[in-house]
Amino acid sequence: MDLDVVIVGGGQSGLATAWHLVRLNRRREVPLTFEVLDDRSRAGGAWQDGWPSLELFSPAAYSSLPGWPMPPWRGPGNPSAAHVRDYLTAYEQRYDLPVRRPVAVTGVSGIGDPSGPLVVHASDGDRQAGVVVNATGSWRRPFWPTVPGMRDFAGxxxxxxxxxxxxxxxxxxxxxxxxxxxxxxxxxxxxxxxxxxxxxxxxxxxxxxxxxxxxxxxxxxxxxxxxxxxxxxxxxxxxxxxxxxxxxxxxxxxxxxxxxxxxxxxxxxxxxxxxxxxxxxxCTGFRPALGHLRGVARPNGGVVSPDDERVLFVGYGDWCGPASATLIGVGRSAKDAAARAAAVLDG
CATH class of the missing domain: 3.50.50.60 (FAD/NAD(P)-binding domain)
Structure with missing residues (x-):
């Protein structure tokens, strides 16, 4: 399968990038072909794992992805994790985004070799891609500190x-x-x-x-x-x-x-x-879930890997831009990634 763009990760960052590609395609004579590969069995990204009392820091009106405001929250406080999950599910359906799941990406070959395409190795088969956008977040990679006695604790x-x-x-x-x-x-x-x-x-x-x-x-x-x-x-x-x-x-x-x-x-x-x-x-934080890239250099305040202009990142905090790991903030780096992908593919 040959695609222009493969987005790895179907949470908020991947969906925002897909939305910008859809919007960009409306202005192109030849639309970019793309799909989103998500290793989860259902939509909602990491928000489907949130505990019952987990809530956003902001009201719904200030917690939206590009294109469609989050529906109002009728409960106390700010929107719950379940409300965000339902919003992401509806967002994906609203724009008929091409998400394939559950598909686990195990590697990307061809990075740093401009003579050939990138090859995305996934649980349902390989794909050749002109650009790979990484939007995997960090929830799948919790950070455990090393504290003396952890192995001894009986609880x-x-x-x-x-x-x-x-x-x-x-x-x-x-x-x-x-x-x-x-x-x-x-x-x-x-x-x-x-x-x-x-x-x-x-x-x-x-x-x-x-x-x-x-x-x-x-x-x-x-x-x-x-x-x-x-x-x-x-x-x-x-x-x-x-x-x-x-x-x-x-x-x-x-x-x-x-x-x-x-x-x-x-x-x-x-x-x-x-x-x-x-x-x-x-409660010691997370690290970017990028095992499929095996040490590929990360961006520094942008979306492009220094190792290969065809490898992009969205939603990893300051790597990709301020607040890019948030619902309200990811739209900016997602837009940059979509524009960059088009520029790379147009040569």
Whole structure:
């Protein structure tokens, strides 16, 4: 099968790129042929894995992909992960985007060799492509830190990617590790049900002002590109969504220092203090899921790999542009990738 463009990943980044290719094709005499390969069995990207209380940082009106606003959210707070999943599913159907699933991409050959096409190796067969757009995100590659004693701990250890809600932790002694949004939200989720909840962070949590949400984050990132601010990092690390504010202000949620090591029955801090725990949840982030590229150089603030102009990236945060890993922010790098793909193919 020969295609002009293959997009790897059918979550928000892949769908936004596909939408821009559809829009671009309306202006072309010869449309670009393309398809989206997604390794999941259904639409919705990583949002279908979110725990029940997970919500966006922004209202629906400020959480949309290009072309079609997210439908209004009728529940409390901001839209839930399930609402985002349903939106992405409807978005894919609305524009009849050519998504093939479940198709796992295992490799791409021909990178760095302009004499031949790129070959995308996938679970349903190989495809030749003029351009490959990588939009795989990071959810499939959770980062587990190396902490002494992890192998000795007799309780359960899970990562954010495995967390499905508080029910399994009812009455348990739980340690939540991580000072970002996931750590704060999961700690807030567990505080009412756990027998004992400890939230451990490497440094004192930096909450954004309570009136700051995803809109302000996107604006801060955009201003930083124009040299008019310090970017999102200058605002803080944790968006104080309603559940986190409630846990902090009403339930006494506060952070403890990181433990020095795990023991068979719990954890030990550097000062010798020990405490027993039944479970540890590592909210320690993710890394880009790019195993199929095997070390291909990433972009630096754009969408093009330094190794090959035919290899593009969308949705990997600052690699691809400010806020590119968000619903509202991915449209810019998706548009750049679609335009770049057309320019490469037109020679």
């Amino acid at each position: 359960t250890q899970r990562h954010t990617a495995d967390y499905t809600g508080p029910t399994a932790y009812d009455g348990l002694r739980v340690l939540v590790v991580g000072g970002g949004n996931s750590g704060a939200q999961i700690a807030a989720d567990l505080l009412p049900v756990a027998r004992e909840l400890t939230w451990a962070t490497q440094r004192t949590p930096r909450y954004l002002p309570d009136d700051v949400d995803g809109r302000a984050l996107f604006e801060a990132a955009t201003a930083a590109v124009a040299g008019q601010g310090g970017g999102v990092g200058s605002l803080g690390d944790i968006v104080a969504v309603p559940s986190v504010r409630h846990a902090r202000d009403e339930l006494g949620l506060h952070a403890a220092p990181m433990p020095d090591r795990l023991t068979a029955s719990g954890v030990r801090w550097a000062d010798g203090t020990e405490r027993a725990f039944d479970a540890v949840i590592w």
